Amino acid sequence: MFHRFIRTLASAALLGAFASPALAQDSKVADELAKYREALADGNPADLLEVKGEGLWSEKRGPKKASLEQCDLGLGPGKLEGAYASLPRYFKDTGKVMDVESRLVHCMVTLQGFTVAEATKNWYSRPGTESDIEALVTFIGAKSNGKPINVPATHxxxxxxxxxxxxxxxxxxxxxxxxxxxxxxxxxxxxxxxxxxxxxxxxxxxxxxxxxxxxxxxxxxxxxxxxxxxxxxxxxxxxxxxxxxxxxxxxxxxxxxxxxxxxxxxxxxxx
Amino acid sequence: MKLKTSLVATFALALSLPAFAQKAVEAPGGKFVKEAEQMFRTSFRADNPKYWMTRLEQDDTMKTCLQYRDNPPRPIGQKLERQNAATIRYPVDGKLIGDWKEGEKLAAVGTGGHIGFIQPDPAGRVRGGNCYACHELAKKEVAYGTIGPSLHHFGKIRGNAEEIVKYAYDKIYNSNAFTACTNMPRFGLHSWLTPEQITHIVAFLVDPESPVNKD
CATH class of the missing domain: 1.10.760.10 (Cytochrome c-like domain)
Structure with a gap:
């Protein structure tokens, strides 16, 4: 992981060089961006967040000191494989169509006892402020990697x-x-x-x-x-x-x- | 001969009828249009300043473009074009060609007008025409978009006769005067650009000395 992180940093420096205003030609820029993506393919900084999200998922947190492992994202409690790819979907228990984020917040409230305000306070990160939701969604999303998106919207x-x-x-x-x-x-x-x-x-x-x-x-x-x-x-x-x-x-x-x-x-x- | 003509006419009519009878493309939202509008309107913070919320208002043009997915039937399009043409205002001195150097700057500026709590523009942020987002203009700027047509050599190709200059001004002021539901914003109508700023962009397009027409 540490080596990957270093590689990520090096690649980021590389992009800095490409991002100069002296862009020669569109195709060249596109090529370099493609190379950059490739360089990062096995060192995406999001990988770090995925690992963090995995930890948050199973950690006992909130007033109820509970983990999210029983959270039902549509495929059953704790079933994560392919769940992201089949959201948004209708949930009987709330009577609403929910996306991964609204469902996750629902679980943080019902399972862990957070208030909605607490759960969503840092729904996005800023410099110096990390976001648990970003980490959890990255982790949940990765569990759908390789799975086809499946939202036929039949309900x-x-x-x-x-x-x-x-x-x-x-x-x-x-x-x-x-x-x-x-x-x-x-x-x-x-x-x-x-x-x-x-x-x-x-x-x-x-x-x-x-x-x-x-x-x-x-x-x-x-x-x-x-x-x-x-x-x-x-x-x-x-x-x-x-x-x-x-x-x-x-x-x-x-x-x-x-x-x-x-x-x-x-x-x-x-x- | 007469019979043949009328036969042909009947045949042509028969052919064109199904096209007439064809159900128009469904408006986005289908039978949920009212609910969708209501849902959209209630998606925003209650403490948003009033002037932010006015940005969600739709005039006739916007509503009609939504209904027809930006592709209104011709008669309706023509009506919108007449309505929009009637909104165009000119600078008090009547001069439609300003300073191309000012126009060049305005064409490049893509900032301004962002509101909200997360990443609003700082107060006094320069607002530009952002022409390069969608159009090729001067050859030296390679970071141009392709949503609109290339305007490279605009003046070199079309000259700078009075009607060309007026067309360029009118098009920037209210693009929908010519093509209802075009992707291009109505810069003058919304006071995004002042009439004077529009004359600068016109100059950037038509002035023989402008980089648009050099190279």
Whole structure:
């Protein structure tokens, strides 16, 4: 692990060199980014978080001094293999469609006795403040590595959430007239040098969804899907939705449904 | 001959009928549109400043574009285009070509206007046109996007006659005056850019000395 970490650092320094403004050509940049990803493939900083998440999963914590090992992420208590890949889904016990993060928080509240506020206080990390949720989601996500995304949204509540996600995907507003669709509704486009996936197709949505949670080099942190989508809203110049808001879960349901069948490769590594 | 013509006409009509009868593409959200809008609106913090929340409002254009997945039937598109054309305002002095050097700076700036609690822009952050996010412009800038068409040699190809200059100004001020539901923002309508700033970007596009038209 330590050697991998050193390699990660060396690779990060390498990227620093490539990130200079004197970018020669698009293709060259793309090539170098691909090389960088390859260099990190066996040394993704997210691996450290995965290990931390594994520890947090089985550690007795909270007022009830309980672990999360009995948490039911949809496939039964403690069943983690492939659970991430089949979320969001409808849960009978809450009567709601939940994503991995809302379900995890539900478990932290019901099993460990945390309040929602305590459980979600550090839902994302900042310099100097780590996030248990990021670690746990990275660990849970990795348990779906190699498994196909499986969100057919056959339950009426899931089908409804997917439809509502589609609505938000096309909804334009704000001082730039943005929607998700204007950048992610067509093939083969770029914003600056960043390639944009067409999230309305299985290929595009699959490529996007299979690598989350992902280590983001530009942020120096692992981002969960909630974090990713809430930041999309910020980029659209809208207010940020609340963490675990239904509109984010709806978007996730729409995207996972579209991506269904794509094999997970997580944790990923992104710009 | 007459019979043949009418036969052809009947045949053509028969062919085109199914196209007419075809059910329009379902609006995103299907039968859950109202609920989805309600859900979206209630997804935000109650203590958000009012002016943040106004960014969720949709005008006619936005609502219609959503309904038709940015591809409205032509008559509806034309109506939106007329509505949007009527919003265009010009600088008081009537001069539509500003300073291309100012325009060059504005084209490159992609920051500004981010709100929220996590990563808002600091107060006074320069707001630009962010043209390079979607368009190729000056040859020397290789980090350009491809959502919009290349505008390299815009003036060199089209010249800088009055109607070209007015077109460029109008398009930046309100892109939907020409193509309803285009991906391009309506920079003037939303006061994202001032009329004066738009004239600078027009100059960047049409001035023969601008790097857009050199190289």
């Amino acid at each position: 009426p509540e899931e089908a409804k959430m997917a439809k509502m996600g589609e609505y938000i995907f096309y909804r334009r507003s704000g001082p730039q007239d943005f929607s998700c669709s204007i950048c992610h509704g067509q093939e083969g486009k770029r914003i600056r040098l960043q390639e944009l996936g067409n999230l309305t197709t299985k290929d595009g949505a699959g490529t996007a969804m299979k690598t989350w949670p992902s280590y983001r080099v530009s942020q120096g942190a692992v981002w969960t899907m909630q974090r990713r989508l809430i930041d999309c809203m910020r980029q659209a110049r809208w207010p940020e939705p609340n963490y675990l808001a239904d509109s984010i879960i709806a978007l996730e349901t729409y995207l996972q449904k579209t991506a269904t069948g794509t094999v997970m490769e997580t944790p990923g590594i992104k710009r």
